Amino acid sequence: MAGIISLAVDIFFLYLAIGVLFSIWFVFAGAAKFDEGVPKAPWHFRLIILPGSILLWVPLFIKLLKKKS
Amino acid sequence: MSVSYTSILWNRQKKAYDLGILVFVLVFSVLFFVGHAVLHPNATFETIFIRNFGLLAFLLLHVVLIIGPLARLNARFLVILYNRRHLGVTMFMLAAVHGVFSIMNFHTLGDMNPIKSVFLSNLSYDSLIHFPFQVLGFLALIILVLMATTSHDFWLKNLGPKVWKALHMMVYVAYALIILHVVLGALQNENSPILFGIVLAGFLLISSLHLLAAFRERSIDKPLDQATAEWVKACQVNDIKNDRAKIVTVSGERVAIFKYNGKLSAVNNFCRHQGGPLGEGKIVDGCITCPWHGYQYLPENGQSPPPFTEKVETYRLKLEGEEVWIHPEPLAEGTYVKPIQLAGS
Structure with a gap:
């Protein structure tokens, strides 16, 4: 049981690590691709959406892929 | 927020609301620290600190959860529903302080990663009394992080x-x-029934208010119309207070009939921002104002004033004596409908 929990926590950390990398690109470039309100938003708006884009990078990534196709 | 996510409308009411939250947090913390130090002189600062923020977050979570049903049961509570988002984010921040300091205090001294330690330092998952209650708090905090x-x-x-x-x-x-x-955490540390009584009272309060509000909403959702009816009687003119609305259900949709400035107009009750109940709001500056976050719509066409782009469906009304009749077929979002002019206005 301890092994499974440890593995689950490692996967969670990996998910967050990818999320951090994704979010940096997302807040500066990706968000503007599907929301026309983003380019005109003030600088602190990017800080506000940063934590959410770390946690929700998978649905955002899927949405960006759909938009592209 | 504007269409380009620029912060606007930081009005006096929002400032007062946030100041109220801040004052509550500060006063509660001072009283808690003093009271705890007197009643439990051996308690460490860290313990008092962690308990204070945990209890504050727990209290505010109760307030967040009862605001919705309270405002549905009595319009006087709409004032605390407004800007609930700030209350929720404050509650999350207090819970985060509680969680982070608990992890720092209890899980950073060993060799194990602190997060792993939360899950692995106590493996009594099959015991009720010794259950690793911190895991439950951690999972709740993850949900609160997502929400905030x-x-x-x-x-x-x-x-x-x-x-x-x-x-x-x-x-x-x-x-x-x-x-x-x-x-479960208290079970391991406390013997007093008072704590359990307070937790139970909070749970009963939240549950009963939700049930009461749901029961009341059932009467709103009782449809007025027959499936084939062209016009259906909605209410009496006097049933609607000035600058307020009467909510009725036609064709399976809640509709808010507003009385304002000697006129009547009807729009869909569902705010396009976050689904707030427009009919529980009021007319401010000539606009229907959602009680949740202040989103506004013009009553005669259901459109948000420029530069906003939100629109709701409108409905046709007619007056027969003092009776207000509504056509159950919704018109397209943003369609202008000439308001009904009330006699003597």
């Missing part, structure tokens, strides 16, 4: 209302986890 970080309108727009709403309804899962976190 997606509270901005950007997420509502880009996740879509259904996903966003489902995400934020998880507050009830978080509440259940926190109840278990508190009760």
Whole structure:
């Protein structure tokens, strides 16, 4: 049981690590691709959406892929 | 928020609301520290600190959860419903302080990663009395993080209302986890029945208010119309207070009939921002104003004033004596309908 929990926590950390990398690109470039309100938003708006884009990078990534196709 | 996510409308009421939250947090903390130091002189600063923030977050979570049903039961509570988002984010920040300091205090001294330590330092998952209650608090905090970080309108727009709403309804899962976190944690440290009584009272308060509000809403959802009716009687003119609305259900949709400035207009009750009940709001500056976040619509066409782009469906009304009749077929979002002029206005 301890092994499974440890593995689950490692996967969670990996998910967050990818999320951090994704979010940096997302807040500066990706968000503007599907929301026309983003380019005109003030600088602190990017800080506000940063934590959410770390946690929700998978649905955002899927949405960006759909938009592209 | 404007269409380009620029902060606007930081009005006097919002400032007063936030100041009220801040004063409550500060006064509560001072009283808690003093009271705890007197009653438990051997308690360490860290213990008091962690308990204070945990209890504050727990209290505010109760307030967050009862605001909705309270405002549905009595319009006087709409004042605390307004800007609830700030209350929710404050509650999350207090819970985060509680969680982070608990992890720092109890899980950073060994060789193990602190997060792993939360899950692995106590493996009594099959015991009720010795259950690792901190895990429950941690999971609740993850839900609260998700909710707080997606509270901005950007997420509502880009996740879509259904996903966003489902995400934020998880507050009830978080509440259940926190109840278990508190009760199981207290079971290991406390013998007094007072704590359990208070937790139970909070749970009963939240449950009963939700049930009462749901019962009341059932009467609103009772449809007025027969499936084939062209016009259906909605209410009497005097049933609607000035600058307020009467909510009725036609064709399976809630409709808010507003009386304002000697006129009547009807729009769909569902605010396009976060699904707030427009009919529980009021007319401010000539606009229907949602009680949840202040989104506005013109009553005669259901459109938000420029530069906003939200629109709701409108409905045709007619007057027969003092009776207000409504056509159950909704018109397209933003369609102008000439308001009914009331006699003597």
